[in-house]
Amino acid sequence: xxxxxxxxxxxxxxxxxxxxxxxxxxxxxxxxxxxxxxxxxxxxxxxxxxxxxxxxxxxxxxxxxxxxxxxxxxxxxxxxxxxxxxxxxxxxxxxxxxxxxxxxxxxxxxxxxxxxxxxxxxxxxxxxxxxxxxxxxxxxxxxxxxxxxxxxxxxxxxxxxxxxxxxxxxxxxxxxxxxxxxxxxxxxxxxxxxxxxxxxxxxxxxxxxxxxxxxxxxxxxxxxxxxxxxxxxxxxxxxxxxxxxxxxxxxxxxxxxxxxxxxxxxxxxxxxxxxxxxxxxxxxxxxxxxxxxxxxxxxxxxxxxxxxxxxxxxxxxxxxxxxxxxxxxxxxxxxxxxxxxxxxxxxxxxxxxxxxxxxxxxxxxxxxxxxxxxxxxxxxxxxxxxxxxxxxxxxxxxxxxxxxxxxxxxxxxxxxxxxxxxxxxxxxxxxxxxxxxxxxxxxxxxxxxxxxxxxxxxxxxxxxxxxxxxxxxxxxxxxxxxxxxxxxxxxxxxxxxxxxxxxxxxxxxxxxxxxxxxxxxxxxxxxxxxxxxxxxxxxxxxxxxxxxxxxxxxxxxxxxxxxxxxxxxxxxxxxxxxxxxxxxxxxxxxxxxxxxxxxxxxxxxxxxxxxxxxxxxxxxxxxxxxxxxxxxxxxxxxxxxxxxxxxx
Amino acid sequence: xxxxxxxxxxxxxxxxxxxxxxxxxxxxxxxxxxxxxxxxxxxxxxxxxxxxxxxxxxxxxxxxxxxxxxx
Numbered sequence: 273x274x275x276x277x278x279x280x281x282x283x284x285x286x287x288x289x290x291x292x293x294x295x296x297x298x299x300x301x302x303x304x305x306x307x308x309x310x311x312x313x314x315x316x317x318x319x320x321x322x323x324x325x326x327x328x329x330x331x332x333x334x335x336x337x338x339x340x341x342x343x344x345x346x347x348x349x350x351x352x353x354x355x356x357x358x359x360x361x362x363x364x365x366x367x368x369x370x371x372x373x374x375x376x377x378x379x380x381x382x383x384x385x386x387x388x389x390x391x392x393x394x395x396x397x398x399x400x401x402x403x404x405x406x407x408x409x410x411x412x413x414x415x416x417x418x419x420x421x422x423x424x425x426x427x428x429x430x431x432x433x434x435x436x437x438x439x440x441x442x443x444x445x446x447x448x449x450x451x452x453x454x455x456x457x458x459x460x461x462x463x464x465x466x467x468x469x470x471x472x473x474x475x476x477x478x479x480x481x482x483x484x485x486x487x488x489x490x491x492x493x494x495x496x497x498x499x500x501x502x503x504x505x506x507x508x509x510x511x512x513x514x515x516x517x518x519x520x521x522x523x524x525x526x527x528x529x530x531x532x533x534x535x536x537x538x539x540x541x542x543x544x545x546x547x548x549x550x551x552x553x554x555x556x557x558x559x560x561x562x563x564x565x566x567x568x569x570x571x572x573x574x575x576x577x578x579x580x581x582x583x584x585x586x587x588x589x590x591x592x593x594x595x596x597x598x599x600x601x602x603x604x605x606x607x608x609x610x611x612x613x614x615x616x617x618x619x620x621x622x623x624x625x626x627x628x629x630x631x632x633x634x635x636x637x638x639x640x641x642x643x644x645x646x647x648x649x650x651x652x653x654x655x656x657x658x659x660x661x662x663x664x665x666x667x668x669x670x671x672x673x674x675x676x677x678x679x680x681x682x683x684x685x686x687x688x689x690x691x692x693x694x695x696x697x698x699x700x701x702x703x704x705x706x707x708x709x710x711x712x713x714x715x716x717x718x719x720x721x722x723x724x725x726x727x728x729x730x731x732x733x734x735x736x737x738x739x740x741x742x743x744x745x746x747x748x749x750x751x752x753x754x755x756x757x758x759x760x761x762x763x764x765x766x767x768x769x770x771x772x773x774x775x776x777x778x779x780x781x782x783x784x785x786x787x788x789x790x791x792x793x794x795x796x797x798x799x800x801x802x803x804x805x806x807x808x809x810x811x812x813x814x815x816x817x818x819x820x821x822x823x824x825x826x827x828x829x830x831x832x833x834x835x836x837x838x839x840x841x842x843x844x845x846x847x848x849x850x851x852x853x854x855x856x857x858x859x860x861x862x863x864x865x866x867x868x869x870x871x872x873x874x875x876x877x878x879x880x881x882x883x884x885x886x887x888x889x890x891x892x893x894x895x896x897x898x899x900x901x902x903x904x905x906x907x908x909x910x911x912x913x914x915x916x917x918x919x920x
Numbered sequence: 921x922x923x924x925x926x927x928x929x930x931x932x933x934x935x936x937x938x939x940x941x942x943x944x945x946x947x948x949x950x951x952x953x954x955x956x957x958x959x960x961x962x963x964x965x966x967x968x969x970x971x972x973x974x975x976x977x978x979x980x981x982x983x984x985x986x987x988x989x990x991x
Contacts, residue, residue: 335949366974369951453948457956474974475931475959481969481976488964488978589978593966596980602967626942694943695980699969 273323275314275432278350278377279361280370281332282700284389288361288419289329292318292429296716297329298617309349318425321433328355331623334369336376350380356436357383359428361419364390365701367401367468371410371460378412379442383435386414387428392421397472405467411441420706480701484586493590500583501609502666504574509647509665513570517563517651521809525559545741545748552801553737554730560797560808561725561790564648568721569714571644575613576713580705584609588697598680601625602695604634608676611638613717614645615840619847627693633683635847636857637676639836640864642668644721645789646832652793652809657824659811664825668832671868675833679864685906687856728788736784737798752799770890771830771866772823772873782830788837822876823885826869834865867898921991923960923968924984931959932989939986947987950977958987 277285286297293312314325330349350358360377362370367388377384386406388394394401407414413431417424443459487496507513530551537547578584584606592602603625611618618638625631642650654664739757743749752758753776761776761783768779777799784791793808800814808814819827835841835858848854870891877885926932934956937944944953951973952958959971967978979987 334946368973369949369975372949372951454953457948457951457953475957475961475971477929477961481961484964484969485962488967490965493965585978589967590965592978592980694940694983695967695978696946696983697978699976699978701976 273325274355276328276355276358278330278358280363283361283363284419285361291419291422292327296712318429357432359385359387359432361387361389364394368460368464375456383438383440384412385432385435388416389419391416391418399472400469402467409463488586488589497587508571513567516566521563525563553734553798556797556801557733557794558725558730560793561729568644569718572613572717573710573714576710577705582700582702585697585699592695599633599684601630607634607638608641611641615639615643615836616843619843622847632853635844640672640675642832648790648793649831653824653828655809656813656815657821729794732784732787732791733794736795769887770894771869772885772887775818785831792831823873826872829872830865830869833868835861921989922985923987926989928960931957934958935990936988
């Protein structure tokens, strides 16, 4: 039996889905959290009939006829996939709006059960809903529930499963002037007069409005936003998360585990090469990444609290007027904040943006926000090259903001965009974020992180270890520069010369970074475990032979601002839905990271050391070629813009 | 009178929604159409905060201009 959950955005569908299935899907207090259809088997607790039940969570929609990309999926699914029964979640906080979608669902010929959600809010407001009147008017069952506390869910599942096979009669609207939709709204108003006794007056200024007047204030809004985000990152990266990660890296994976393993293997008398593979390749590489687990857990915990509170929609309101100037929508900020945890859900969240151009640009720009997987790289470089300073992390976020603004302006000039943008954002009432939900989300992310570290990263590391320990004749080699990895890295390495990066190791680390960004750190861990006695995560550690602080910072920027990992690139491809734009986006990201690193290396070296860095002359040529290319593209875009105006 | 000219804190009846069909259709599903009430709660960061039925929305200047109210 297949039960579909359908309802308005932010009506509590995903909360209900998680409660029914025991899953830990992403929830948040803003419209458009669910962008993908999700299917799962119901929990044993609610499996009250013999036939196995599957629950399908659909993205939220205000109506059957699509408005944004995300809504198209809902109507397509409901119309084509034909579930056995639809549970229509009606938002108790806005019954009249929800019923518009209900009247449309009733016409699909699939039995509908209305779940009147947020019963707690209805009671708190003092409103009284007459369920029987509503059932009579709609011609379907109505069950009152509170998804957050799992109240009434058994009753809901029972009603839904007994409705399977029942014939659903559509409502008949008296169609006066050929406008069916107006008839729907009038009909809803009439039946609500009978079934809803409203004590609460929504149009009066409430506490949420008063909070909004401060947090979305013309002048205070932006500083408050920066302060909150700074607080989140400071707590995650420097505070609790950083402290725990530091302990894991330095003590647990730096000393305790390798020492224990080495002792064990030496005792047993294992082949030293085998011992090196396990200790340096597998444990060293994966450990270098797993060490950052606490940091990432704390970050996701904080982001989850923030999203659950309802603040995200307000940030969109604050940012709208600034983002419009660079061709984005205020809604573009939500993918970017989500992307500061992980770029994949970030890129997927662009689906809530109605305007195609704004959506494409947000898809290109979101991966510039440093994600959780990039934090290990930032932390490593910060500790090795800039010990006892705290500006490296924040400076990366400031550069990210700068890169996004400049890239937005540049993209606007490079390509021809149409301009029919508008902005509307629902502002849900604030609520106390659920600690339980944040903990669930945190462990869910931790699980994903450990999974990634023990699969992709482990495999990559073993491969990297193998490639640096053997030569093409598959003989173990003591000299790293004769290894397979060195010869592969050397092919790419010349491309990095204009950036002032010399050495096949750097090329190799950057390439592995595309598979997962943590790999950059893991690859260094493997490479230097063999080549150097010095530990990786200490000031002046093994890495310092490869870089000056300036080129180290440039290398950091290069890895953060070139295209994201393959998984996120895949998400970009899916959201762009156009090969042309996908490749344009990738090329753009690549050029941004490359040019940024180039500028940091050469300007930085000139200013700080008063000399030219390695690769200065090639860099000049690259910059010239880039400038010519960009000018050509802008000219071409201007030309098409004028012809576009002329044809109009 | 269009919404961007209306007084903050007051409830008005909508006379007409102008502009792009996509916008009109979307506003309609929210319950924002001819004959319905709309309350202007505040103006924040260049956007108008309005109440339609039982929910709050932020709309930008362009959208506010396309909503005509009874004076």
